[in-house]
Amino acid sequence: MRIQISMQSEIPAYEQIKMQIKAQILSGELAAGEPLTSIRQLARDLQVSIITTTRAYGDLEAEGLIYTVQGRGCFVKGGSEMIRQQYLHIVDEALQTAADKGKAAGLTLGELQSKLEEKFYG
């Protein structure tokens, strides 16, 4: 997790933190299940108040991007709609690559499909 906040910005610090974590989750830089820096440690590192980081994490949780395990901290959630969309996009790209490379290697659609089935049920 990388976060840089600007103290001069008109955007409140909690909003900046929230937007940056969100962007990293959606880009896949932060993977599902990955632990986030604890609320208190992050406040310490960024030199902001604990309420600020608590609010940022609270918003992310409300948006379904992260979840809290009592006593263990916050983690990136998998399976939420936004993350699903992100995955669909990755799947599309990967399939496109598979189709292109398959064509280049002279595979038929049937052969490509059976290869996908192998992977899917493997």
Added chain:
Amino acid sequence: MGNAIEVSNLCKEYQGFALKNISFSVPEGLCCGFVGPNGAGKTTVLKAMTGMILKSSGEICLLGRPNDDVKVKEEIGIVFDQPYFQESWTPLDIERSIKPFYPNWDDGEYQKYLSRFELDPKKKYKDFSRGMKMKLAMAVHLSHNARLLLLDEPTSGLDPASRDELIDIMRDYLVSEGRTILFSTHITSDLEHIADLIVYISQGSLLFCGEKDELTASYCMVRGGRLPEEKRKFAIGLREHDNGYECLMELAHIDGLPLDTITERAAIDDVIVHMERKEKYA
């Protein structure tokens, strides 16, 4: 999450000065800045909390217990502006004399903090600089695992680098769950970077108690050529001069000011300075 500090209707009467019905609370795990001009009564409140002076009336609960409970004293760390260690003591003497009062004292931790804060264990207390003395007092309280720190102007009289170092020590302290700090200060940059809450008193009365951002979010700075008569009653700490005026105003009242009026976000200092001016000339 319970409150680490609960002060209700605290009164203390002295000749010529009184704390009037001070009530505020600080939830466990947060950092609260305690502000107000010199003579506002901050130190009196802190002394009443620690039992150094008797209150005239009111209730004070620390860590869920009345503040005169012995268990409470073991679990809080108090650092006052005036040193309370013997001048000729070394950090090692201090350890020997303080340790028996704290069942949770940890020798290893103390050693660790002395070396981390670069405090010579054999140097006399009086030979330390002000910044070093503060760090030593912090080392003592961090070593008995205090759950609540009450600090009276810990950063006053320190150069910017030592001040930053001390704030950093406070930040490190807060990383563990269940630790709370109340500290008085005049330096608003201290508040900007660490405080969650602000308790603001003036002339013995509470003026504000709440989240730091709330204090600044509800006001704005207003500058203009001439203040419309109907807005005069909303101006806080108004300063008028030949070329215009300047004041603080609640956000709710800025609608209807002339178009060429400048309205800007208020900083903590702006709020405090103007509130004080209002108190003085009210």
